[in-house]
Amino acid sequence: MSEAASAQATRAAIGDSEFDRDTALIPRAPGVYDIDLSAGWTIINAVNGGYLLAVLGRALADALPHADPFTISAHYLTASQPGPAVVRTDVVRTGRTLSTGQASLFQYDEEGREVERIRVLASYGDLDALPDDVRTTAEPPAIPPLDQCFGPQDGPAPVSGSSAIADRLMIKIDPATLGWAVGAPSGKGEMRAWFGLADGRDADPLSLLLAVDALPPTAFELGLKGWVPTVELTVHVRSRPAPGPLRVSITTRNLAGGFLEEDAEVWDSNDRLVAQSRQLARVRLG
Amino acid sequence: MSEAASAQATRAAIGDSEFDRDTALIPRAPGVYDIDLSAGWTIINAVNGGYLLAVLGRALADALPHADPFTISAHYLTASQPGPAVVRTDVVRTGRTLSTGQASLFQYDEEGREVERIRVLASYGDLDALPDDVRTTAEPPAIPPLDQCFGPQDGPAPVSGSSAIADRLMIKIDPATLGWAVGAPSGKGEMRAWFGLADGRDADPLSLLLAVDALPPTAFELGLKGWVPTVELTVHVRSRPAPGPLRVSITTRNLAGGFLEEDAEVWDSNDRLVAQSRQLARVRLG
Numbered sequence: 001m002s003e004a005a006s007a008q009a010t011r012a013a014i015g016d017s018e019f020d021r022d023t024a025l026i027p028r029a030p031g032v033y034d035i036d037l038s039a040g041w042t043i044i045n046a047v048n049g050g051y052l053l054a055v056l057g058r059a060l061a062d063a064l065p066h067a068d069p070f071t072i073s074a075h076y077l078t079a080s081q082p083g084p085a086v087v088r089t090d091v092v093r094t095g096r097t098l099s100t101g102q103a104s105l106f107q108y109d110e111e112g113r114e115v116e117r118i119r120v121l122a123s124y125g126d127l128d129a130l131p132d133d134v135r136t137t138a139e140p141p142a143i144p145p146l147d148q149c150f151g152p153q154d155g156p157a158p159v160s161g162s163s164a165i166a167d168r169l170m171i172k173i174d175p176a177t178l179g180w181a182v183g184a185p186s187g188k189g190e191m192r193a194w195f196g197l198a199d200g201r202d203a204d205p206l207s208l209l210l211a212v213d214a215l216p217p218t219a220f221e222l223g224l225k226g227w228v229p230t231v232e233l234t235v236h237v238r239s240r241p242a243p244g245p246l247r248v249s250i251t252t253r254n255l256a257g258g259f260l261e262e263d264a265e266v267w268d269s270n271d272r273l274v275a276q277s278r279q280l281a282r283v284r285l286g
Numbered sequence: 287m288s289e290a291a292s293a294q295a296t297r298a299a300i301g302d303s304e305f306d307r308d309t310a311l312i313p314r315a316p317g318v319y320d321i322d323l324s325a326g327w328t329i330i331n332a333v334n335g336g337y338l339l340a341v342l343g344r345a346l347a348d349a350l351p352h353a354d355p356f357t358i359s360a361h362y363l364t365a366s367q368p369g370p371a372v373v374r375t376d377v378v379r380t381g382r383t384l385s386t387g388q389a390s391l392f393q394y395d396e397e398g399r400e401v402e403r404i405r406v407l408a409s410y411g412d413l414d415a416l417p418d419d420v421r422t423t424a425e426p427p428a429i430p431p432l433d434q435c436f437g438p439q440d441g442p443a444p445v446s447g448s449s450a451i452a453d454r455l456m457i458k459i460d461p462a463t464l465g466w467a468v469g470a471p472s473g474k475g476e477m478r479a480w481f482g483l484a485d486g487r488d489a490d491p492l493s494l495l496l497a498v499d500a501l502p503p504t505a506f507e508l509g510l511k512g513w514v515p516t517v518e519l520t521v522h523v524r525s526r527p528a529p530g531p532l533r534v535s536i537t538t539r540n541l542a543g544g545f546l547e548e549d550a551e552v553w554d555s556n557d558r559l560v561a562q563s564r565q566l567a568r569v570r571l572g
Contacts, residue, residue: 070517070545070566071361071517071518071566073361073407073520075357075359075378075386077378077379077386092363092402092405093364093402098517100361100363100405102405116379119388119407120407121359121406121518123361123518123566130542130543130544130545131543131544132543133541133543134541134543135508135540135541135542136539136540136541136542137474137475137539138539138540188423189423222421231356231357231384231409232357232407232409232520234359234518234520234564236518236564238540238543238545239543253423254422254423254559254562255420255422256416256419256420256524256525256559257413257416257417257419257420257524257525258416258417259416259524273540273542276540276547276564278520278522280356280357280409280522
């Protein structure tokens with residue numbers, strides 16, 4: 001086997017990767033799916049919100065006649081834990097170009113009663129059916145080459161408790177937005193990084209739902225410690241991503257009254273803006 | 287009566303204005319409200335999406351223990367018409383700081399069956415209970431003084447069919463984003479205007495839901511004619527607006543595959559960023 005073929009063989013394929021296995025759903029009844037939320041996508045003890053959104057997104061892709069999330073809005077209700085969960089979907093409307101659905105993720109309390117974790121509304125379509133016109137004034141983020149950016153594996157020691165998701169992701173952060181890691185936050189609400197899955201699986205519309213919520217919070221660069229739980233996250237998927245690593249740029253402009261917004265852009269290797277997202281998050285001072 | 291008192295007397299109050307009367311709901315059952323959608327908020331024949339969002343927002347303010355929409359996401363399913371409608375709400379979760387609810391607006395087909403127009407998910411809180419810290423890098427839009435901007439009443443002739451909502455709003459558009467009106471669009475996806483209600487009612491969190499979707503589409507300045515129906519609109523209300531006219535700035539950066547985003551910011555007379563919104567809209571070429 002040539003060296004190139006060997007490298008190729010070690011890359012996980014879409015449909016056969018950690019991300020796919022950990023978002024796989026077991027149909028229980030029409031529109032109802034069981035899943036065991038993986039402990040592999042936790043930050044400290046919380047299950048990552050982007051991973052959870054991808055789980056809900058996959059359920060809706062199955063339940064709706066269209067496969068690609070064009071716009072998906074999630075309201076986060078209670079904190080999810082690794083372990084059993086059920087996703088219940090509801091088809092709101094089906095159309096020729098777009099279909100709209102709703103989904104909720106539930107887990108179980110000590111008495112086995114369902115507790116709702118997240119509720120989602122989304123409109124799905126077929127990205128491959130869109131015309132290929134692009135008129136954009138958006139520009140890819142100015143970010144150094146991947147080998148000049150830094151990930152958790154490049155530091156002297158892993159951040160305690162934060163390693164589970166780090167093993168599943170390839171995140172290389174622009175040094176210009178990494179001051180917080182050495183105690184010198186820039187004071188700017190910016191975070192930029194190269195992003196991929198650690199096993200080399202290429203991006204698809206579902207993994208974009210993870211990509212928009214996987215970087216360290218911009219609040220770190222604003223000098224804030226503590227947790228920044230998401231209240232609501234809306235993602236627009238604008239194009240099917242090309243193979244190769246993504247660039248993710250996150251910006252916070254307005255921190256006020258204990259809340260902030262995080263605006264994310266995701267760019268693919270063809271310099272195409274493939275996703276835009278915004279979330280409203282609470283600032284819990286640590 | 288002094289001149290100032292007379293001017294004051296002619297200004298409608300919050301709670302007693304066209305906007306309040308036209309978004310008023312009649313309780314039918316717990317969480318269920320009837321309304322006659324006013325023909326006063328139509329553009330050509332379509333009921334304005336921001337007015338409809340305000341109707342749904344008012345229903346949730348009644349149904350939830352918190353009164354102010356912090357983040358509200360609406361998926362537009364079918365076109366609303368002036369006339370009878372029903373809003374059905376569902377309390378998803380109530381918390382100390384935030385409550386989450388869902389609401390749908392229905393109208394009736396020829397056989398009297400309910401047809402869903404819009405579905406909404408929202409998290410509500412109490413804006414007055416937030417700390418008054420503000421750290422922002424956002425800047426108010428560069429827009430000329432109100433008397434140097436132009437509204438529908440300033441043109442030589444009203445745009446045919448578009449006048450109903452124009453009578454209810456005070457919109458004065460920055461001449462720099464008004465090229466489309468004289469056949470010379472700038473090619474930039476920008477629209478900026480002063481915004482208020484024609485009867486002088488001051489803004490509140492519910493009227494902000496109208497303000498983000500009341501300007502001409504940025505597509506006009508991109509040289510596109512025809513209609514730009516909203517697929518999904520999410521609004522974050524970040525502060526209770528001060529009295530006086532608002533400034534609304536809308537930006538589109540990415541028109542691709544027949545869809546575009548419209549990002550709106552709303553600023554109050556105290557130079558406070560009071561709302562941020564983003565919508566995904568379809569471009570239907572006229």
